[in-house]
Ligand SMILES: [Zn+2]
């Protein structure tokens with residue numbers, strides 16, 4: 001028996017999201033059914049709803065920052081019981097047989113990860129639908145446990161924004177004694193400040209806006225460099241062991257390369273589009289690297305949530321009702337949110 005579900009969907013690339021009824025699949029033996037409580041709004045929801053990342057699949061219920069309560073479990077489920085608080089992020093399946101999947105890096109599945117929405121379900125047919133809805137059915141391997149002490153509204157964005165920042169900080173071994181630059185203070189950047197601070201790093205916020213710099217200090221940054229201030233950028237040259245660059249649009253990365261120490265890496269997590277021409281001279285002269293990173297695998301996503309539970313870290317959120325989704329999209333595009341919208345799904 002499938003489950004009737006309701007949500008908010010994009011029906012095409014140009015119309016506002018509207019109420020939408022659909023079916024969730026019947027519970028399979030390793031499936032978990034979740035009553036969704038909160039769903040974050042990620043900028044990539046907007047890109048996909050508007051078909052800005054290649055042809056999108058409609059109707060589309062966006063949402064990949066999902067927190068809810070387990071309301072049913074399949075006969076072979078071992079990790080969850082009814083009543084548990086659970087999370088679902090950007091992917092709900094992968095091939096499970098490639099080298100990446102074997103290492104728990106399902107986000108780098110060589111056959112392509114199966115997205116929570118805007119993605120066909122290769123096993124059962126039909127389209128996967130995301131978190132702007134009342135229920136979801138996901139296999140337990142792709143569901144994570146949410147520490148009970150975390151405020152669940154603020155925990156929702158950890159499933160995308162949180163892991164997007166945590167994974168590169170871990171991979172490039174952020175640790176006490178290191179200076180970590182976070183470029184851009186939005187949904188991603190503010191999580192980077194909190195996480196790098198909790199990992200014991202010296203955190204430097206690099207932002208165009210002195211006001212955002214002041215905010216970053218409140219969130220845990222130790223210093224601020226205003227990127228429009230040439231002398232401040234010059235003074236910070238060669239000081240950073242690691243930079244996580246969250247700028248979501250095409251931009252000139254060269255000023256940030258100059259901030260790196262010898263052998264240091266800048267990880268680009270925001271701009272999926274090409275950046276402006278890179279001055280490889282600046283990289284050659286310091287054996288510097290530019291790298292990329294996308295979310296994290298399921299084991300690391302669980303590790304991130306456990307870390308956030310230990311350190312009491314959640315996202316700064318503005319909670320909205322479902323009728324404000326379209327308005328929230330416009331405000332997200334203008335960066336008019338501190339720092340993430342989260343939809344209260346009880347308003348559906
Ligand atoms: Zn996202």
Ligand SMILES: [Zn+2]
Nearest residue numbers: 095098101109
């Ligand atoms: Zn795979």
